Amino acid sequence: MRLPEFKYLSPETVQEACSLLAQHGDKAKVLAGGTDVMNVMKDRVISPEFVVGLRGITDLDYINDDSDGIKIGALTTLATLMKSSVIKEKLPSLAEVPTKMATTQIRNMGTVVGNICNAAPSADMAPILICMGAQAKITGPDGDRVVALEDFFTGPGQTVLGAGEIMTEIQVPNQPTNSAGAYFKLSRVSVDLAVVGVGVVLAMDGDTCKDIKITLASVAPKPIRAPKAEASIKGKKIDEALIEEAGKIASGEATPIDDVRGSAFYRTEIVNVFTKRAIRHALEQAK
Amino acid sequence: MKRLIQLNVNGELYEVAVHEHRTLSEVLREELDLIGTKEACNQGDCGSCTVILDGKTVTACLTLAVEADGREVRTIEGISDGGELNPLQKVFVEHGAIQCGFCTPGMVMSATALLEDNPKPTEDEVRMGIAGNICRCTGYTKIVEAILALSEGGK
Numbered sequence: 001m002r003l004p005e006f007k008y009l010s011p012e013t014v015q016e017a018c019s020l021l022a023q024h025g026d027k028a029k030v031l032a033g034g035t036d037v038m039n040v041m042k043d044r045v046i047s048p049e050f051v052v053g054l055r056g057i058t059d060l061d062y063i064n065d066d067s068d069g070i071k072i073g074a075l076t077t078l079a080t081l082m083k084s085s086v087i088k089e090k091l092p093s094l095a096e097v098p099t100k101m102a103t104t105q106i107r108n109m110g111t112v113v114g115n116i117c118n119a120a121p122s123a124d125m126a127p128i129l130i131c132m133g134a135q136a137k138i139t140g141p142d143g144d145r146v147v148a149l150e151d152f153f154t155g156p157g158q159t160v161l162g163a164g165e166i167m168t169e170i171q172v173p174n175q176p177t178n179s180a181g182a183y184f185k186l187s188r189v190s191v192d193l194a195v196v197g198v199g200v201v202l203a204m205d206g207d208t209c210k211d212i213k214i215t216l217a218s219v220a221p222k223p224i225r226a227p228k229a230e231a232s233i234k235g236k237k238i239d240e241a242l243i244e245e246a247g248k249i250a251s252g253e254a255t256p257i258d259d260v261r262g263s264a265f266y267r268t269e270i271v272n273v274f275t276k277r278a279i280r281h282a283l284e285q286a287k
Numbered sequence: 288m289k290r291l292i293q294l295n296v297n298g299e300l301y302e303v304a305v306h307e308h309r310t311l312s313e314v315l316r317e318e319l320d321l322i323g324t325k326e327a328c329n330q331g332d333c334g335s336c337t338v339i340l341d342g343k344t345v346t347a348c349l350t351l352a353v354e355a356d357g358r359e360v361r362t363i364e365g366i367s368d369g370g371e372l373n374p375l376q377k378v379f380v381e382h383g384a385i386q387c388g389f390c391t392p393g394m395v396m397s398a399t400a401l402l403e404d405n406p407k408p409t410e411d412e413v414r415m416g417i418a419g420n421i422c423r424c425t426g427y428t429k430i431v432e433a434i435l436a437l438s439e440g441g442k
Contacts, residue, residue, distance in 0.1 A: 008307035008353050038349040039330045055354055103419025108343040
């Protein structure tokens with residue numbers, strides 16, 4: 001299907017983009033990499049009169065390593081993230097995530113922020129970023145605000161973004177020493193969406209787990225933490241029995257549905273398997 | 288109201304008036320008569336519309352023509368050296384990596400970008416590099432062999 005007719009607007013600043021989006025409300029749609037939005041328009045799910053392209057805004061494509069953490073700009077593509085030497089060195093489990101997503105072409109076009117803002121329950125970028133305590137900087141006509149990524153999603157395709165608001169940056173705080181993560185994704189074919197996604201980030205103090213975060217994707221209306229599974233491990237010496245138990249608990253915290261990609265039953269089983277695998281993998285890296 | 292844009296396609300400068308909702312694949316094919324770039328799924332999944340935009344492969348069906356304004360596009364038409372097949376195209380032919388040929392332009396663009404980025408890929412890297420190009424005929428074996436044969440032959 002061809003795209004519906006629209007007028008393409010190319011603001012030169014974020015403020016201009018926000019005021020255009022606020023001005024046109026439901027008649028406007030923001031466009032970054034286009035890998036989600038273009039198809040949504042081709043399928044006529046939306047037919048905006050105005051498409052607000054962000055390409056013209058310089059200095060939105062960056063990965064900055066500041067004293068308090070790493071900042072990822074709104075136009076940073078998935079390809080840039082996975083190839084970034086800063087990310088590979090400081091947040092290796094994050095650099096691995098795009099390698100499990102889509103295709104070379106889509107990774108060259110699609111953005112990290114776009115994957116988050118599209119807010120699919122299967123959003124691959126969500127689990128590890130949530131585990132790392134990432135925050136989203138949101139800019140609107142009235143200024144900036146910062147929201148924990150964990151609180152950004154409100155349902156399938158739904159976020160806390162208000163009228164005229166754009167996510168301009170993802171902020172990943174410095175991770176504790178001796179911390180590591182892992183993201184496991186089940187998909188029908190290599191380039192598909194996640195049928196189940198499990199992200200784990202843990203921090204060790206010798207043999208003891210100082211802290212652990214577990215985030216599940218595709219098994220609820222939005223990416224969710226698994227707090228009971230986390231509590232079963234945090235502060236304890238990690239052994240196989242503990243890992244087995246954590247897997248069971250995590251699968252109980254998932255609330256998947258049956259859909260074309262998989263059954264609720266199977267997804268629940270895989271949450272168990274992947275939680276254990278991710279914990280073991282992260283533990284290996286944390287040594 | 289159409290907008291006038293400039294596209295540098297295979298080293299040649301084109302000036303073309305386009306509607307703002309036209310994709311790069313539509314403009315290449317319908318305005319510039321460069322029909323080597325194919326449209327199959329039209330939603331960025333099959334890769335038959337793959338072109339190289341500013342040095343990186345993209346699916347032209349998900350790219351707005353107005354967003355390619357002023358940028359460098361390489362299509363399959365620019366791959367052959369003045370009408371003669373280039374080494375990658377030759378090795379595709381030699382290895383039987385082409386059956387119906389519909390995926391081939393996009394496949395060659397992806398393989399071109401892969402080898403420019405990584406001249407000696409492993410088999411896994413080749414498979415990952417062409418994962419965005421679906422072929423319904425060959426089962427990929429000959430395509431992978433062709434790309435590996437070229438890269439092992441050295442450049």
